[in-house]
Structures are given as structure tokens and as C-alpha cells.
Amino acid sequence: MExxxxxxxxxxxxxxDRHEGQIIEELKASAGESIPDPxxxxxxxxxxxxxxxxxxxxxxxxxxxxxxxxxxxPACCAFELIAAEGPRFDLSRFGMEILRASPRQAxxxxxxxxxxxxxxxxxxxxxxxxxxxxxxxxxxxxxISGGIFRSSYNVVPGYNKIIPxxxxxxxxxxxxxxLIYGIQMLQxxxxxxxxxxxxxxxxxxxxxx
Ligand code: SF4
Numbered sequence: 001m002e003x004x005x006x007x008x009x010x011x012x013x014x015x016x017d018r019h020e021g022q023i024i025e026e027l028k029a030s031a032g033e034s035i036p037d038p039x040x041x042x043x044x045x046x047x048x049x050x051x052x053x054x055x056x057x058x059x060x061x062x063x064x065x066x067x068x069x070x071x072x073x074p075a076c077c078a079f080e081l082i083a084a085e086g087p088r089f090d091l092s093r094f095g096m097e098i099l100r101a102s103p104r105q106a107x108x109x110x111x112x113x114x115x116x117x118x119x120x121x122x123x124x125x126x127x128x129x130x131x132x133x134x135x136x137x138x139x140x141x142x143x144i145s146g147g148i149f150r151s152s153y154n155v156v157p158g159y160n161k162i163i164p165x166x167x168x169x170x171x172x173x174x175x176x177x178x179l180i181y182g183i184q185m186l187q188x189x190x191x192x193x194x195x196x197x198x199x200x201x202x203x204x205x206x207x208x209x
Contacts, residue, residue, distance in 0.1 A: 055196040063107070063133065064190040067096035067183070070106035072126055075113025077140035077173040084176035094183055103129040108186075109163070110179075114142035114149055115156040127163045135190070137182050138165045141172045148172070 073081060084091045085099075100106040103126045115123060127136070138159050141147030146157035159165055166189060169182035 059195045064187040065095040067108040068098045068106045069108045070103045073112040077112035080173045081112045089176040107134045109136045111143040111159045112139045135166045137167045139169045
């Protein structure tokens, strides 16, 4: 490459070829090892921090892991429920040791005891005051069918005559282990629910709003 009298660069093709070849050889000499990926740390971050799942699964997991029970224990089955709450059976393992005096703060009713027709409107009202979503476990023979008092004129032959029941736990009374088994059945049932509306319904609502 030369500089002419009018200061213009004069290129010789052979020089350009040599220069270019030199650059390529230098690059080849330095390209023995692969350059580490500057974003390699991202793979580790993704592996540790991102979990793929569905919204249904997350919502159901939180619902079934924090069931709060409304106080509605009209008869003797209640003692087994109280035992289940104690340290030996430790119901809090299932995230549901909290008993709520207000039905508005509860999402589970465990019907621990015989229900008389005189008490039925009160139980129905407690159920109606519970916020959605809500579930019911019929505990004991009386809760399921009226039990030994079934033929009595004043006993409701099963809570399912006045409120919807999700799980039935038989026994007179059922032991705490049976109640815990029933609770686990309810948790499995909740895990199969679909609380999130499907996308077309969501889109439809968005357009209407
Ligand atoms: S099922 Fe038995 S223990 Fe439970 S409330 Fe009825 S009579 Fe009492």
C-alpha cells in the first residue's frame, strides 16, 4: 500500500491478500479454545429458580394446604375431632389446625355430631355464611345418615339433606386416624378441581368489561 502525491492510498492486490492472510492466521492461532459463554450462569439460575406448572395446581395446592374449619360440633363425634387437633395426631401437619369461630373465615365444615331439625337452620346458615370455595366433611354415622338416631322424629338423617357433602367418614365415632384419612381424601379432591377459568372464557370476560 502506497500513498500517492495527492495523498490517495494506492492498494496493491497482492499486499491486501497478504495482509488479510496474516489477520486470518493470527485469528486461527488464537482460536484454539472456545470462549466461555458469558451467560452460562443463566442456566444455573433458571434451573434453581424457575418451576413450570399450571395456575390450577398452584391455587389448589394453597387451598388444600390451608383448610380452616368452621366451629360446628353439635355432638359426641366432636371429641374425636378435638383429639385429632391435639399433639398426638397433630392435625396441623395438614395446615388446618385453625378453628374459626366466624364462618366467614372458614372454608371447611366438619359435621362432628348428630344434627337435630331444630339445629338444622343454624347449620345451614353457618354454611351459607362461609365464603366460596368451601367444602364439607360428614364425620360419623350421625353426620352421614343420622346413625343410631336415624328413625327419631327430630334427627336429620344425614347432613347431605341440608348441605352438599364432599367426603364421608364413617364410624361411631370415627377415630382421629379415620378423620385424617378423610381430610386427605378431601385434599386429593381439591387437587383435581379447576379454579382458573379456561382462556377463552377469560378473554370473553375481558372483551365484555
Ligand atoms: S356417630 Fe356416634 S359418636 Fe358420632 S355423634 Fe353420632 S352417636 Fe355420637
